[in-house]
Amino acid sequence: MLFRYNLDYYTQRKSLKKVYSLLFIIILFVLGGCDDKKNKNSTIVTENTTQIVQTDKNESFPEKNISLNGNVTQIATYAFTLSDLQQKSHKGTLKDRAIFLEGINTPVVIFHFFATWCPPCAGEAPYLSDLQQKYPQELFIAGITVNDTPTREVLEKFIQENHADYYISTTLENDALATKIAEGLDLDSNFSLPLTIIYHNGKYFSHYEGAVPIEILEHDIREAIKDLKQE
Structure with missing residues (x-):
């Protein structure tokens, strides 16, 4: 499996460009050396530590309505369920780029x-985890395993060693959900990990393909909250 990250910073935020560039270099230094390959039959994801890709928030995507015999139909709603180690489940629906x-x-x-x-x-x-604790009333983070079927022991070790104190879903449905979301975002099926998508009131806001500095992620969270207050 090839490892890659793509880079596309906020070009419109010139005043933050130097800061983000420095943070990016630090990220590469800390997380570099990912040269081990994960052999999987699935071709859903790849992992790499060289570049970051982040789309402009509220990016416009082409409509994907399906035409049957000349009649335009609505995109089908995809139902899914998230479930963690404590069997706490959240049923959800996905329609194009919107979730519930x-x-x-x-x-x-x-x-x-x-x-x-x-x-x-x-x-x-x-x-x-820091973001989840900082914005408990405004934010819900769902970690979703993909191209990975960790045992309970492996996942508990990951959570403990990395202080992953937020909701983590490990159901077998995760890969199918990842594929559906990637299609809606026009991402390659072989997308990079981690993949982070922000929604506000169920609507797509922005996404990052690859590791992202926490300052950038928090900035978008604040922007999403700000936009909601103005609606």
């Missing part, structure tokens, strides 16, 4: 696709 999770009332939701064998994913875990 039962029992989750926070205005901002983050889906963080990761694998226990991915060093950059482990590196981001404690910072995600």
Whole structure:
């Protein structure tokens, strides 16, 4: 499996460019050396530590309505269930780039696709925990394993060693959900890990393919909360 990260920083935020560049160099230094390959039959994800890709928030995507015999139909709704080690489940629906999770009332939701064998994913875990603790009323983070079927022991070790104190789903449905979301974002099926998607009020806000400095992620969370207050 090839390892790669793509880079596309906020070009419109010139005042932060130097800071982000420095943080990016630090990230590479800390998380570098990912030259071990994870052999999997699935071609869902790859892992790499060289570049970061982040789309502009609220990026416009082409419509994907399906035409049957000349009639345009609505995109089908995909149902899924997240479930953690304590068997705490959240049923959800996905339609194109919009999501709904039962029992989750926070205005901002983050889906963080990761694998226990991915060093950059482990590196981001404690910072995600900090964000979850900092914004308990506004934010719900769902770590979602992909291309990975860790045993309970392996996952508990990952959580403990990396202080991953947020919701983590390990169901067999995760790979299918990842594929559906990747299709909606026009991502290659072989997308990079970690993959982080921000939603506000169920609507797509922004996403990052690859490791991302915590300052950038928190900036987008603040922007999402700010936008919601203005609606």
